[in-house]
Amino acid sequence: MKRARGIVALRIPGVSARLTDDGDDQPTDEYIPGTLAIVEKATGVFIEWTPQGEDECGWVLADEDSGHTIPSLSPKPVDASSSSSLPSSGPLSPHSRLRFSVDVNDLSSFKNVEPKKGKKGHPCIRLIAKDGTNYVPLYFLTQSTKDFIDVLQRYVTLRRSAREHQLVLVVDEKAEALAQSLSTLDQNGDIMGRFMHNPYATAMTGLSKITTFVQDQVIPAILDSDAVSQEEKIRAMRELRTETDDTRLKISREADFEVVTQLELPPRPDIFRESPVTQAVWSSFKHSDGSFDQAKSHHMMMNVFRGGVETELRKEAWKYLLGYYEWSKTPAENEKKRAKLEKDYLRMKGQWTSISEDQESRFAKYVVRKALVEKDVARTDRTLKFFAGDDNPNLAMLHNVLMTYCMYDFDLGYVQGMSDFCSPLLYVMGNECDAFWCFVGFMQRVHANFEKDQTAIKVQLNQLRDLLMIVNPKLANYLESHDSDDMYFCFRWLIVWFKREFSFEDTCKLWEVLWTCQPCPNFLLLICAATLDRQTETIIENKFGLTEILKHVNDLSMHHDLDEMLTSAEAIFHQLSASQDKLPMHICEHLALGDKSVVGTPSGDEDDE
Amino acid sequence: MAARGGAAARPASAAGNKTCQFKLVLLGESAVGKSSLVLRFVKGQFHEYQESTIGAAFLTQTVCLDEATVKFEIWDTAGQERYHSLAPMYYRGAQAAIVVYDITNQESFQKAKNWASPNIVMALAGNKADMANKRAVDYEEAQAYAEDNGLLFMETSAKTSMNVTDVFMAIAKKLPLGAGPEPARDTVDPSQSTQRASGGSCCK
Numbered sequence: 001m002k003r004a005r006g007i008v009a010l011r012i013p014g015v016s017a018r019l020t021d022d023g024d025d026q027p028t029d030e031y032i033p034g035t036l037a038i039v040e041k042a043t044g045v046f047i048e049w050t051p052q053g054e055d056e057c058g059w060v061l062a063d064e065d066s067g068h069t070i071p072s073l074s075p076k077p078v079d080a081s082s083s084s085s086l087p088s089s090g091p092l093s094p095h096s097r098l099r100f101s102v103d104v105n106d107l108s109s110f111k112n113v114e115p116k117k118g119k120k121g122h123p124c125i126r127l128i129a130k131d132g133t134n135y136v137p138l139y140f141l142t143q144s145t146k147d148f149i150d151v152l153q154r155y156v157t158l159r160r161s162a163r164e165h166q167l168v169l170v171v172d173e174k175a176e177a178l179a180q181s182l183s184t185l186d187q188n189g190d191i192m193g194r195f196m197h198n199p200y201a202t203a204m205t206g207l208s209k210i211t212t213f214v215q216d217q218v219i220p221a222i223l224d225s226d227a228v229s230q231e232e233k234i235r236a237m238r239e240l241r242t243e244t245d246d247t248r249l250k251i252s253r254e255a256d257f258e259v260v261t262q263l264e265l266p267p268r269p270d271i272f273r274e275s276p277v278t279q280a281v282w283s284s285f286k287h288s289d290g291s292f293d294q295a296k297s298h299h300m301m302m303n304v305f306r307g308g309v310e311t312e313l314r315k316e317a318w319k320y321l322l323g324y325y326e327w328s329k330t331p332a333e334n335e336k337k338r339a340k341l342e343k344d345y346l347r348m349k350g351q352w353t354s355i356s357e358d359q360e361s362r363f364a365k366y367v368v369r370k371a372l373v374e375k376d377v378a379r380t381d382r383t384l385k386f387f388a389g390d391d392n393p394n395l396a397m398l399h400n401v402l403m404t405y406c407m408y409d410f411d412l413g414y415v416q417g418m419s420d421f422c423s424p425l426l427y428v429m430g431n432e433c434d435a436f437w438c439f440v441g442f443m444q445r446v447h448a449n450f451e452k453d454q455t456a457i458k459v460q461l462n463q464l465r466d467l468l469m470i471v472n473p474k475l476a477n478y479l480e481s482h483d484s485d486d487m488y489f490c491f492r493w494l495i496v497w498f499k500r501e502f503s504f505e506d507t508c509k510l511w512e513v514l515w516t517c518q519p520c521p522n523f524l525l526l527i528c529a530a531t532l533d534r535q536t537e538t539i540i541e542n543k544f545g546l547t548e549i550l551k552h553v554n555d556l557s558m559h560h561d562l563d564e565m566l567t568s569a570e571a572i573f574h575q576l577s578a579s580q581d582k583l584p585m586h587i588c589e590h591l592a593l594g595d596k597s598v599v600g601t602p603s604g605d606e607d608d609e
Numbered sequence: 610m611a612a613r614g615g616a617a618a619r620p621a622s623a624a625g626n627k628t629c630q631f632k633l634v635l636l637g638e639s640a641v642g643k644s645s646l647v648l649r650f651v652k653g654q655f656h657e658y659q660e661s662t663i664g665a666a667f668l669t670q671t672v673c674l675d676e677a678t679v680k681f682e683i684w685d686t687a688g689q690e691r692y693h694s695l696a697p698m699y700y701r702g703a704q705a706a707i708v709v710y711d712i713t714n715q716e717s718f719q720k721a722k723n724w725a726s727p728n729i730v731m732a733l734a735g736n737k738a739d740m741a742n743k744r745a746v747d748y749e750e751a752q753a754y755a756e757d758n759g760l761l762f763m764e765t766s767a768k769t770s771m772n773v774t775d776v777f778m779a780i781a782k783k784l785p786l787g788a789g790p791e792p793a794r795d796t797v798d799p800s801q802s803t804q805r806a807s808g809g810s811c812c813k
Binding site for chain 1: 639640652654657658659660661663664665666667668669682687689691692694695698716
């Protein structure tokens with residue numbers, strides 16, 4: 001061989017990547033068989049996974065230029081057919097996009113999940129890189145993860161997180177040593193001590209001043225030497241911040257200060273999800289004339305909150321949940337309302353379908369809206385069968401509903417994200433008119449999110465931060481000290497109600513739960529808090545900063561467990577609800593605690609249908 | 610602070626030359642192909658129906674020059690104007706930007722002209738070059754505009770990958786690879802062309 005070969009230190013066939021497929025109407029987990037390897041190359045040591053049937057030559061015959069780095073290019077003539085020199089170009093199998101290669105030095109940690117005792121399953125590893133990238137989960141079908149971990153330890157030092165046993169951290173020994181010497185220096189020099197004697201410093205603002213002081217003054221002074229790299233400086237700062245956090249807890253106890261964020265909440269109750277409401281249960285709640293009385297409709301909302309509704313029932317139930325049909329009306333009365341609203345829909349549809357091209361040339365505001373709708377219809381849920389293919393009539397329906405909404409609310413117009421809200425409604429309703437009026441009902445709840453100044457979203461992000469301060473002060477403080485307490489990394493969750501984070505089916509389930517406004521109108525915020533709560537150790541132990549947090553949160557998409565999120569969020573609600581007399585006023589307001597119009601009783605009572 | 614500001618250096622990798630890290634943002638109207646360009650550059654993939662970007666995405670990719678390895682921290686943001694009020698936190702501290710327009714859409718080219726910042730390395734990318742049969746923006750016109758405004762210029766296609774790596778390479782070559790003491794702190798702002806000066810990079 002003329003080329004320098006990579007040395008394969010470990011090769012494990014029978015390692016499957018789990019692909020969460022959102023492309024079909026039902027979410028399916030697909031396991032793609034492949035091979036995991038640890039390869040020594042001239043450029044470093046790489047962990048690589050290749051789907052079965054793919055050419056493993058990419059690494060077996062790896063030369064010095066391969067890996068994640070793009071080789072230097074000579075100028076090429078402009079040629080539309082030229083392909084880039086990226087590793088994964090060329091003929092691809094459907095799963096080659098899952099193939100990856102990561103330098104062990106870029107590895108920050110990995111999750112190592114073993115199957116529960118007595119339960120079937122395979123151990124799983126999910127690699128997390130320093131830049132926050134979460135790689136596809138890998139399942140070891142034929143052997144344990146021991147060999148992999150053993151071989152990996154030849155190259156990097158691993159330490160299991162003390163706080164989350166599934167998390168294995170790659171320890172940078174140099175940085176740890178530096179942090180240690182820094183903390184020794186602190187104790188000797190009493191730099192931190194002097195500040196901590198100032199009672200004001202126990203307040204949040206004061207503490208952030210310490211952190212700033214340490215960063216601006218102390219760190220550069222200590223590290224003002226060429227021998228210390230920029231990276232180590234950053235690491236040292238982060239280490240120190242973690243220590244400040246630990247100290248913060250200590251001093252607040254010692255100083256006997258009442259720190260609001262230290263509020264002790266009761267333990268979280270166990271919450272269980274229930275099965276979806278069936279057609280039979282739904283019908284049994286109706287009076288003989290087909291209407292629901294107030295108690296029954298409320299009871300039904302609770303049932304929907306706890307279990308969602310069966311797929312076949314959605315078409316009917318969603319009309320009620322979105323206020324298109326009225327609970328107290330008989331089917332005949334609702335049908336009458338529908339007939340009237342259908343006329344309204346057709347009238348408004350006629351308003352834009354009758355605009356000629358000539359008119360358009362003098363109607364700029366309309367043309368702008370139309371262009372936005374067209375751009376997004378072309379790329380909304382196209383992997384779903386329902387919207388697949390170029391001449392799909394469902395695409396025209398989505399376009400029509402969104403364009404008609406522009407006439408319904410011309411001032412708001414069309415804003416990105418609306419097509420995400422509209423698509424499941426059209427999918428479930430199957431016709432324009434019903435989808436449109438359900439969409440109107442949905443938009444009434446989320447209208448403010450799309451308004452020009454974006455105030456509503458900013459308010460929600462602030463409320464989320466406030467909640468997190470109570471629910472998980474450790475994480476809230478960490479985010480604050482890493483420039484992330486604007487919570488902007490949750491923007492996508494809030495603006496499209498987790499649509500981009502879940503399969504289509506799970507999105508439907510989440511939304512119908514949220515439409516019930518149970519157990520409080522802002523339950524979405526609690527879901528965000530519960531989701532973040534679950535990421536606490538991953539974010540903190542990996543020492544993620546602003547960019548890594550955003551990347552990590554984005555990469556969680558399609559890897560959330562909806563039922564777990566819902567039960568945790570509900571448990572947090574009960575925790576807060578039980579301590580409402582101790583909670584700051586603004587927290588009660590965010591959650592409408594104490595407002596008797598929303599009832600939140602712990603679920604799990606089995607006589608409840 | 611370095612964690613946000615972008616230009617923080619990493620120790621050189623096994624290759625032995627210095628590594629520089631730069632923050633790069635993608636700008637331009639919605640549906641011109643910003644995310645597709647990044648996806649092609651970082652993962653070598655192309656999705657015909659790439660969904661719209663909500664909020665922002667962050668990706669990294671490294672390119673090798675003769676004198677240094679350049680690691681791009683790439684921020685890809687939502688294109689619709691409605692969301693621009695939230696975008697500054699993403700392009701804060703960027704040292705490079707690619708302003709993207711769609712060669713089949715004249716309006717997107719006009720919008721591209723609104724983005725300006727004299728103190729960072731900027732490239733203008735006319736994307737969807739594979740759809741030249743629907744061309745609405747002349748190559749020469751865009752090139753002349755880029756020249757007048759000191760922008761790098763290329764027509765690109767995320768679909769065929771034409772010029773995708775090249776536009777990032779061209780930016781890498783123009784970035785200051787020499788040692789600089791401070792990370793850049795420029796802001797990019799549509800409709801605002803005067804920015805405070807401070808170039809910068811940080812290499813070891």
